[in-house]
Amino acid sequence: MVDNHRFFSPEALFRYRVISHVAALEHQGWRRSDAVRHGVETLHYTDEGQAKRFSERSLWRWLAAFEKGGVEALEPKKRSKIQSSMVLSQDLLDFLESERAKDLKASIPELIRRARAKDLIGPKEAVDRTSVWRAMQRLGLSTSAGALPKGADTRRFEHSSRMHCVIADGKHFRAGPTRRKRVAIYFIDDATRYGLGVVVTTSENLQAVFVGLHEVIERFGLMRLLYWDHGSAFIANDVKQVAARLGLAAVYGRVAYPQGRGKIEVFNRSAKGRLLRNLDRSPAVDPDCGALTLLLRHDLFDVYNHLPHKSLGGDSPYKRWHSSKHPLCPAESSAWLRECFTLPVERHVSNDHIVQVDGTDYEVPRGYAATKVTLHRRLLEPTENGHALYLSHENALIRLHPVDKQANATSGRAHTSVEPEPEIILPKSASQLSFEASLAPMTAADGGYPDTNDEEED
Incomplete structure (x- = not known):
């Protein structure tokens, strides 16, 4: 689990x-x-x-x-944070800060040489550029490496068996007479080019990635690695958390280098020429995301997967997929798979039984005031405020809902049984004792008339 x-x-x-x-x-x-x-x-x-x-x-x-x-x-192991540097002088740190503001493209070795020329570094003093880089990082100065060298390794790759690598990408297009903006999230097998799934959404968002990835795994099983670009939906921390929980190796392509994702780029061009370009301004097309998802799935499974590919020696992705002898790796169970798409969220409960998640106040059952609780955020259950939240309460998961202040204003309050406090006679206060000492009665408790019967008994 x-x-x-x-x-x-x-x-x-x-x-x-x-x-x-x-x-x-x-x-x-x-x-x-x-x-x-x-x-x-x-x-x-x-x-x-x-x-x-x-x-x-x-x-x-x-x-x-x-x-x-x-x-x-x-x-990473927790370490005590250093604000600047323990090995570099303050004069050198001030110089680095002022020089970086004047010249953003100067390399770290160049900055060290300039500091040495200004006698901020002794002639025989050794300054490691890694120490300078770390100090600049702590000071918030730019240390970008800049453009990649031309001799970077850009060799083509291709996996040998199905589900070794799955490529995901989003294709933007317009649909309907009003030219609504839509994004299709495609999942393609690298080895066979077999189309595994597609989800249409209004923008490249997390929910579409989660739904598409869940459907692919539920239908075809787990892949060894996921390969995608640096799109906003793919680099989100929740996506990385889910990939880690599933045990998938997640690889991101190089930034601003579409050639590294050549297969999916070619697929996007073919999808545009085969169908997507015909959806723009078409009065017969329903721009609803659900309707477009159904249309693109039919195109993917019933059309594209059966087309011959030159890169596959004339075979179709369907033929290559079903002729592969590599066994599929199904998920342990549907419950396990859904648990992988459930992330924990720790929150402190206020005294009025409220927790705040993503700017929304949720009401929790009584008894959790001023405590720390772990909520379960189910990524496959979208809501208007994000995702459905659950709390483990009395050995059961209950769903939390946003607080309804108007309903709380008119609903009755719960009656709590309060045991009556026992009657306790408190001792005299200091003020009372001072009063009695200053203004004591002139007569005793018997009023000056002692009981003679008591004296005879004695």
């Missing part, structure tokens, strides 16, 4: 993406040592488009950690 209480950090997901690159090469028959060296030579891009390289030692360490403890083992 998937641990719904675990939420992976962006650093762990990025490291998982890097070792997924190595795993993808291993699936192509590369030796692990060669795949690791190739990963060292490759630039890996963050969600912000920043290029990063990693040492061979880091990749080996991450691979060993992943094989031992999964994605959780890739979480």
Whole structure:
């Protein structure tokens, strides 16, 4: 079962993406040592488009950690944050900040040489450019590597068996007499070019990716790796969380390099020429996303998959798919698959039993005030405010709903039985004691008339 209480950090997901690159090469028959060296030579891009390289030692360490403890083992260890640098002088840091503001394209070695020319670095003092890079990162200065070299590795690739690699991409088009903007999220098998699924939506959003990926896995089983671009829907943290839960190697193509996704780009052109261009301004086309999804699925499964492909030696994707001897890998169960699309959300409950998720206030049952709870966000159940939220309450999952303040204003309040407090006679206060000491009665409690019977008894 998937641990719904675990939420992976962006650093762990990025490291998982890097070792997924190595795993993808291993699936192509590369030796692990060669795949690791190739990963060292490759630039890996963050969600912000920043290029990063990693040492061979880091990749080996991450691979060993992943094989031992999964994605959780890739979480970075917490360290005390350093605001600037412990090895560079403050004068050098001030120079780097001012010089970077004047020249954004100056390389780090060039900045070090300039600092040495201004006597900010001694003639025999060694300054590692990695230390400078880290200090600039902490100061929030730009350290972008710039454009890739022309000699970058751009070799073509193709997987040998079905479901080794699935390529996903979004194709924008217009439909209907009013030219409504629509996006078709396609899933294509790399080895056989077989169309696995398509979902039409109004924009490239997360929900379409989740629905399409779930339908593909439910129908055809799990793939070894997913290959997609840096579209807004694909780089979202929720997508990476789901891929990690499914155990899929997620590989992102190079930024602004469509040639690296040649197969899906060719498919998009053929889809446009085969059908999509005819939907624009057509009065007979219903621009509803559901109707367009049905239309594009018919085109994908009943038309495209049966067309001969020159790249397949004249075979159709349908023939290549069904002639493959590679067995499919179905999901453990439908319940397990849905759990993989359920992410945990930790929130603090306010004193009036409210939790806030994505700017929306949800009401939780009484008894959770001022506590921390774990909510279950089901990505396959979209709502007007995001996704359906569930809370484990009394051994059952109950769905949370946005608070209805107007209904709460007119509904009755729950009656709580309060036990009466026992009557306790409090001791005299300091003020009372002071009063009695200052203004004590002149007579005793008997009023100055003692009881003679008491004296005779004594």
